[in-house]
Amino acid sequence: MSKSQRFINHFLSHRKVTEELVSKISKDHYEYNPTPTSMSTKELVIHMLTSFYRFAAFATQQTPKQLHEEDAEINITELAERYTKETVSLIETMSDEDFKTEIDVTHIIGVKLPAGQLLQLALDHEINHKGNLFVYVREMGHTDLPLFVNIG
C-alpha cells in the first residue's frame, strides 16, 4: 500500500468519527461553548476542517482553495464532507518520495518538517480537537457516542 493510501486510511479512521459527532450537532448548538474562553462549537469544527486542509495544502505545496464563505449560512455537516473530500484529493497526489520533501512552515509553527511529519502533526491536531468535541457534544446531551476511532 502506498504511503498516501495508508495515511488517508488513518486520517479517515478519525475524520469519520469527527463527521459522526458533527452530524449530531443541531443549529441551535452552533454557538455553544463550555466556557467563555473556549471556541464555540462552530468555530471549533471549522478550525478542525480548515486546519487539516491547509496543512495538506502545505504538505503538497498546493495553494489552498477558498472552500467556504465566512459569512455564509453555514451547515457544518455539509462543510465537513466538502473539506474531507478536498483534503483527501490533495493527499492522493503524493508519491512515497513526496513524504520526505522538506516543508517550510516556520511562519506557522516555527520549524521546517518533512511533509510526512507535517501530515502527522495535522492528524494529531484533528484527534486533539475531536477529543474536545466529544466533551462539547456530551454536554449538549448526547450520550450515544462513537468510539474515538473507527477501526472498521
Next chain:
Amino acid sequence: MSKSQRFINHFLSHRKVTEELVSKISKDHYEYNPTPTSMSTKELVIHMLTSFYRFAAFATQQTPKQLHEEDAEINITELAERYTKETVSLIETMSDEDFKTEIDVTHIIGVKLPAGQLLQLALDHEINHKGNLFVYVREMGHTDLPLFVNIG
C-alpha cells in the same frame, strides 16, 4: 534514529502536555466531571496512564506490573510520572524488527495488529483523551493552557 526512539519522542511530545495539564488539577477537582455520564477527572487521567502502559506491555509481550493500588490515596501528578517512566522503559526494549510483530488483541479491540500499529493506536488514544482533559481543565477555571503538543 531507531523506531523505538522516534516513537518515544512522539509519545513524550504529547505525554509532557498531559503531565502539564495534570499538574494544574488540585485534589478538590479530582471528582470533577463535565456531565453525569462523563468519567471523573481522576478516572480519565488514570484511564489514560494505565491504557498506554498496558498497550505498551501488549506491544512488547510483557506482563504489565501493578503500578498503583486502586484504593490508595492517589496523587495523579506522581502517578503520571511513574506510568510515563515505566511506559518508556517498555518501548525502549523494542528493536525495529519488533515493530512488525503481530500482536493478538482480539480480546480488547477485536483485531490482530503489528506492534507498531498498536502503539500508534495507544498514542491516538492518549491524544483523544488529552483533548477531553483540556476541556475539563478549562472548565476548572484554568485559562493559561499549553499547546496540544510539545514541538520542542
